[in-house]
Amino acid sequence: MAISLSNFLLPISSLLTIVRCATVTYDFDVSWTYANPDGLYNRPVIGINGQWPIPTIRVTKGDQLVVNVKNSLGNETTSLHFHGLYMNGSTHMDGPDQVTQCAIQPGGSFTYNFTVDQPGTYWYHSHVRGQYPDGLRGAFIVDDPDDPHKDLYDEEIVLTFSDWYHDMMPNLLAFFVSVANPSGAEPVPQSALVNETQNLQVKIEPGKTYKFRMVNIGAFAAQYVWFEGHTMRVIEVDGVYTEPAEASMIYMTAAQRWSVLVTAKNSSDANFAFVGAMDQDLFDVVPEGLNSNVTGWLVYDEGKEMPTPQEVEAFEPFDDFGLVPVDGEELYDHVDHTIQLDLKMDNLDDGANYAFFNDITYVHPKVPTLYTVLSTGENATNPAIYGSNTNQFVLEANQVVEIILNNDDPGKHPFHLHGHAFQVVSRSEDEAGFYDAATAGDFPQRPMRRDTVLVHPNGNIVLRFRSDNPGVWLFHCHIEWHVASGLVATIIESPLDIQSQLQGKIPQDHLQACKDGNVPMEGNAAGNTVDLEDLSGENRSPGTLPEGFTARGIVALVFSILSAFLGMAVIAWYGLKI
Numbered sequence: 223m224a225i226s227l228s229n230f231l232l233p234i235s236s237l238l239t240i241v242r243c244a245t246v247t248y249d250f251d252v253s254w255t256y257a258n259p260d261g262l263y264n265r266p267v268i269g270i271n272g273q274w275p276i277p278t279i280r281v282t283k284g285d286q287l288v289v290n291v292k293n294s295l296g297n298e299t300t301s302l303h304f305h306g307l308y309m310n311g312s313t314h315m316d317g318p319d320q321v322t323q324c325a326i327q328p329g330g331s332f333t334y335n336f337t338v339d340q341p342g343t344y345w346y347h348s349h350v351r352g353q354y355p356d357g358l359r360g361a362f363i364v365d366d367p368d369d370p371h372k373d374l375y376d377e378e379i380v381l382t383f384s385d386w387y388h389d390m391m392p393n394l395l396a397f398f399v400s401v402a403n404p405s406g407a408e409p410v411p412q413s414a415l416v417n418e419t420q421n422l423q424v425k426i427e428p429g430k431t432y433k434f435r436m437v438n439i440g441a442f443a444a445q446y447v448w449f450e451g452h453t454m455r456v457i458e459v460d461g462v463y464t465e466p467a468e469a470s471m472i473y474m475t476a477a478q479r480w481s482v483l484v485t486a487k488n489s490s491d492a493n494f495a496f497v498g499a500m501d502q503d504l505f506d507v508v509p510e511g512l513n514s515n516v517t518g519w520l521v522y523d524e525g526k527e528m529p530t531p532q533e534v535e536a537f538e539p540f541d542d543f544g545l546v547p548v549d550g551e552e553l554y555d556h557v558d559h560t561i562q563l564d565l566k567m568d569n570l571d572d573g574a575n576y577a578f579f580n581d582i583t584y585v586h587p588k589v590p591t592l593y594t595v596l597s598t599g600e601n602a603t604n605p606a607i608y609g610s611n612t613n614q615f616v617l618e619a620n621q622v623v624e625i626i627l628n629n630d631d632p633g634k635h636p637f638h639l640h641g642h643a644f645q646v647v648s649r650s651e652d653e654a655g656f657y658d659a660a661t662a663g664d665f666p667q668r669p670m671r672r673d674t675v676l677v678h679p680n681g682n683i684v685l686r687f688r689s690d691n692p693g694v695w696l697f698h699c700h701i702e703w704h705v706a707s708g709l710v711a712t713i714i715e716s717p718l719d720i721q722s723q724l725q726g727k728i729p730q731d732h733l734q735a736c737k738d739g740n741v742p743m744e745g746n747a748a749g750n751t752v753d754l755e756d757l758s759g760e761n762r763s764p765g766t767l768p769e770g771f772t773a774r775g776i777v778a779l780v781f782s783i784l785s786a787f788l789g790m791a792v793i794a795w796y797g798l799k800i
């Protein structure tokens with residue numbers, strides 16, 4: 223009897239193994255199409271397989287994911303980053319161009335292939351300069367057979383929130399980082415979207431509880447989100463399950479994810495609005511007539527009216543700092559390695575406005591940083607070889623690493639680390655200045671973990687993580703404008719372990735992308751393979767301005783040049799008239 227029972231059970235258990243470790247394949251042909259998501263302006267957008275919005279990637283924890291990308295854009299390079307995925311053992315699949323790969327040239331093909339070993343709500347987007355706001359951005363969901371909250375809800379719904387520009391990113395970027403914009407004013411979006419549209423109707427059944435997986439896939443604007451007449455219970459942030467916490471309004475920065483439970487009313491007497499409201503504090507100037515909100519509805523009865531949302535008197539969002547991870551991971555209370563990053567915005571001698579960590583604005587190296595790791599042997603542990611403008615930090619394995627970020631800027635910035643979720647051990651209020659351990663107070667015993675966190679204006683944050691994931695990981699602001707203006711650091715984690723994982727294992731199509739783009743694949747940041755400390759010929763930022771030259775000076779300079787041209791034009795016109 224025992225034998226026959228085990229014979230019977232064996233196929234079931236092996237079947238379960240197969241089910242839980244499937245290979246999921248997506249074939250993505252990336253190309254231009256047209257869309258008019260706010261009903262105001264039809265424009266080219268970057269779609270996949272002729273469709274926009276692009277598909278949601280959906281896998282189950284443990285699956286192998288294969289994404290075959292064909293770049294059919296014709297006029298732009300591309301790449302894909304899978305935001306929040308740890309990419310353990312597969313840093314070469316992480317996506318940022320000139321960091322872990324070469325950009326995929328027009329006509330090129332490139333396969334991302336990695337194991338997804340973490341549940342939760344993520345997203346994927348292009349990681350070449352400023353491209354994803356043109357449309358190449360979508361949700362990425364990892365289902366969890368062992369979801370600790372699974373008994374708390376009946377259904378789940380994915381909602382993306384985003385901002386939308388009518389102009390295209392290459393044009394906007396050319397203006398944003400230029401002498402014509404010396405104050406670094408970010409372009410203001412024309413609209414807010416939910417699921418890349420407006421006036422979304424979400425069908426709701428009375429009495430059921432819904433898990434809303436919400437993702438901000440926007441370029442710039444954080445959004446306040448609330449459901450009229452309903453309370454939210456936060457149960458996940460950035461792939462980290464949390465103890466349920468009640469919230470009436472959340473503040474979701476670009477790139478953050480929040481899963482919330484919403485329990486429906488018991489009757490279908492009315493429908494209810496939900497709102498995403500872009501944070502106008504981020505905008506230097508709010509254009510007249512801007513509708514910074516997007517509205518959707520929880521629809522109990524399609525025959526009833528869709529009510530206009532009520533005005534909100536004040537934005538009082540839930541504070542994510544107090545969230546507690548379900549796994550109860552304790553504070554890393556002994557720090558082995560501290561990285562201090564002082565953030566500022568300033569002008570360089572081309573007159574444009576840039577963003578800096580420790581007075582250095584990020585510029586791509588000539589050789590993708592990962593390929594420098596893989597081609598420099600024992601020298602890969604020497605930070606100097608990674609260049610003068612990459613804000614590089616080399617980490618040893620299995621250390622507790624602390625990032626202290628001081629925001630010497632009056633703007634809000636959402637910071638993202640690739641390859642890890644970090645403990646957020648301290649976050650100041652606005653205007654607190656630089657971090658001071660003596661006055662910061664106690665750290666939480668079980669800190670919130672996430673992969674994207676807001677630092678307040680002129681405030682500071684302290685993050686901790688364990689360097690247990692060899693790879694080249696960017697740490698950057700997730701406002702896409704600030705990536706373009708250089709608010710990026712490069713973490714090179716356990717470079718010798720990266721070598722033992724990946725030496726000789728970079729796939730042929732990845733190498734071909736470099737060949738197609740004439741990008742060197744060996745040597746230091748300058749492509750020097752002989753003297754690794756010789757960085758001559760490397761990519762550098764513009765130079766610094768003479769002491770005392772201010773942004774206002776540049777504005778004055780720009781206007782005097784403009785008025786000189788205007789004067790000459792008037793003289794020419796007058797001369798021609800006579």
Ligand SMILES: [Cu+2]
Nearest residue numbers: 635699701704
């Ligand atoms: Cu920023």
